[in-house]
Amino acid sequence: MNSLMRSNGNFPSLIENFFGRDMNEFFNTGSSMSNVPAVNVVEHNDGFRIEVAAPGLKKEDFKLQLNHNNLTISSYKETQNEENEHEKYTRREFSYTSFQRTFMLPNSVDAESIKASYSDGVLTIEIPKREEAKVKPPRQIEIG
Numbered sequence: 001m002n003s004l005m006r007s008n009g010n011f012p013s014l015i016e017n018f019f020g021r022d023m024n025e026f027f028n029t030g031s032s033m034s035n036v037p038a039v040n041v042v043e044h045n046d047g048f049r050i051e052v053a054a055p056g057l058k059k060e061d062f063k064l065q066l067n068h069n070n071l072t073i074s075s076y077k078e079t080q081n082e083e084n085e086h087e088k089y090t091r092r093e094f095s096y097t098s099f100q101r102t103f104m105l106p107n108s109v110d111a112e113s114i115k116a117s118y119s120d121g122v123l124t125i126e127i128p129k130r131e132e133a134k135v136k137p138p139r140q141i142e143i144g
Contacts, residue, residue: 047128055121108133
């Protein structure tokens with residue numbers, strides 16, 4: 001495969017690199033596009049934080065699963081609106097929203113202490129590091 005082509009058959013990554021992701025999505029209006037929420041991954045001294053922008057969902061809509069060192073974040077939501085316009089006619093509109101993202105966690109994390117919360121449209125996942133993996137401050141070693 002040409003190194004400039006994306007693996008999903010869309011525009012070359014050269015276009016994405018030059019114009020940015022938004023311009024590439026402007027040109028690609030096909031049905032193969034998916035709505036995957038934006039994600040921030042932050043590393044700090046005590047661990048990692050994953051922030052998922054997912055407004056309009058509830059915490060019950062999310063599913064977090066840890067399989068070995070793979071953390072999968074998924075959501076599925078179905079909305080059904082029913083409107084009676086006339087006595088003999090009913091119109092229904094269905095809306096389905098779903099996504100799935102998987103992150104490979106490093107061996108240095110404490111998988112048993114992962115915590116998640118959802119507030120103001122942002123799912124926040126705190127992934128602490130194991131004690132032996134945390135960066136220790138410099139210390140003075142005395143010569144005996």
